[in-house]
Amino acid sequence: MSHAAYVAASYGAALLTVAGLILWVWLDGRARRRELAALEAAGIRRRSAGEAK
Amino acid sequence: MSEQSLAIRKFSDLANPTRFLALSAIVWPWMAAITALFFAVGLYLCFMSVGDYQQGETVRIMYVHVPAAWLSMMCYSVMAASALGTLVWRHPLADVSAKTAAPIGACFTFIALITGSLWGKPMWGTWWVWDARLTSVFVLFLMYLGLIALNRAVDDPARAAKVSAILILVGFVNIPIIKFSVEWWNTLHQPASVIRLDGPTIDPEFLWPLLVMAIAFTLLFFTLHILAMRNEILRRRVATLRRLAARSAGYGEASR
Numbered sequence: 001m002s003h004a005a006y007v008a009a010s011y012g013a014a015l016l017t018v019a020g021l022i023l024w025v026w027l028d029g030r031a032r033r034r035e036l037a038a039l040e041a042a043g044i045r046r047r048s049a050g051e052a053k
Numbered sequence: 054m055s056e057q058s059l060a061i062r063k064f065s066d067l068a069n070p071t072r073f074l075a076l077s078a079i080v081w082p083w084m085a086a087i088t089a090l091f092f093a094v095g096l097y098l099c100f101m102s103v104g105d106y107q108q109g110e111t112v113r114i115m116y117v118h119v120p121a122a123w124l125s126m127m128c129y130s131v132m133a134a135s136a137l138g139t140l141v142w143r144h145p146l147a148d149v150s151a152k153t154a155a156p157i158g159a160c161f162t163f164i165a166l167i168t169g170s171l172w173g174k175p176m177w178g179t180w181w182v183w184d185a186r187l188t189s190v191f192v193l194f195l196m197y198l199g200l201i202a203l204n205r206a207v208d209d210p211a212r213a214a215k216v217s218a219i220l221i222l223v224g225f226v227n228i229p230i231i232k233f234s235v236e237w238w239n240t241l242h243q244p245a246s247v248i249r250l251d252g253p254t255i256d257p258e259f260l261w262p263l264l265v266m267a268i269a270f271t272l273l274f275f276t277l278h279i280l281a282m283r284n285e286i287l288r289r290r291v292a293t294l295r296r297l298a299a300r301s302a303g304y305g306e307a308s309r
Contacts, residue, residue: 003110010114010168021160025280032287044298
């Protein structure tokens with residue numbers, strides 16, 4: 001394996017790991033926001049949220 | 054009210070989850086943009102700098118490997134500070150911070166291990182050796198995985214928080230071991246060349262891209278940490294609301 005291949009593999013592995021991490025955080029956030037919206041649509045709200053309105 | 058208690062109150066006001074959600078919603082897009090900017094400049098410098106006279110092109114692995122290794126330790130330090138917040142001040146966001154930092158720390162440690170291995174093969178002639186530095190970083194990776202598993206295994210967040218806070222603080226002993234392993238033992242891994250009492254021994258040609266990439270990685274960590282903390286707060290809200298819904302459904306059935 002040439003030196004350039006080791007460099008490319010290192011940057012590739014770092015990029016894939018970071019991309020995976022960003023994707024996981026984003027998907028997790030989207031899923032939680034959807035769950036919260038579904039609960040609120042069903043009329044289930046936090047007491048403090050009700051008081052704030 | 055004394056000045057100190059006023060300061061503590063101001064800090065705990067900021068740490069209120071609702072206020073944190075509002076404040077972080079404004080802050081994170083800016084942080085993400087600045088992170089992207091630093092990565093753009095950092096990567097440009099990484100590939101525009103000259104190769105090393107001995108290591109050739111492989112020196113470019115350093116610009117990813119070293120910041121990832123720094124972050125793997127910084128992330129654990131953030132977790133240790135959060136663990137103190139959980140155990141001493143019972144801070145409402147401290148546990149959220151410790152729990153959400155673990156997967157991010159595990160990823161940075163993984164990057165440090167993989168890129169180190171990919172740098173070791175052409176320079177040392179081996180992918181891996183069980184020397185003090187490599188082994189202690191591998192132990193750090195296992196500790197991150199253990200903490201993630203523990204948090205997932207215990208249903209009650211308050212109980213999980215207490216147990217993992219104690220474990221995090223006990224495991225913190227590994228951080229100085231990682232840092233000083235290259236001085237205390239005879240390792241194949243080189244000693245520190247940037248964070249030294251007598252200043253960096255590395256040439257500015259390599260130091261600048263390294264520092265810019267280190268700032269980029271640090272910003273990336275804080276941006277992702279803030280976003281992951283927001284997700285965890287929402288996850289706990291969903292759990293509370295579901296419990297509330299289940300309880301009111303139970304009352305409804307009982308009154309029939």
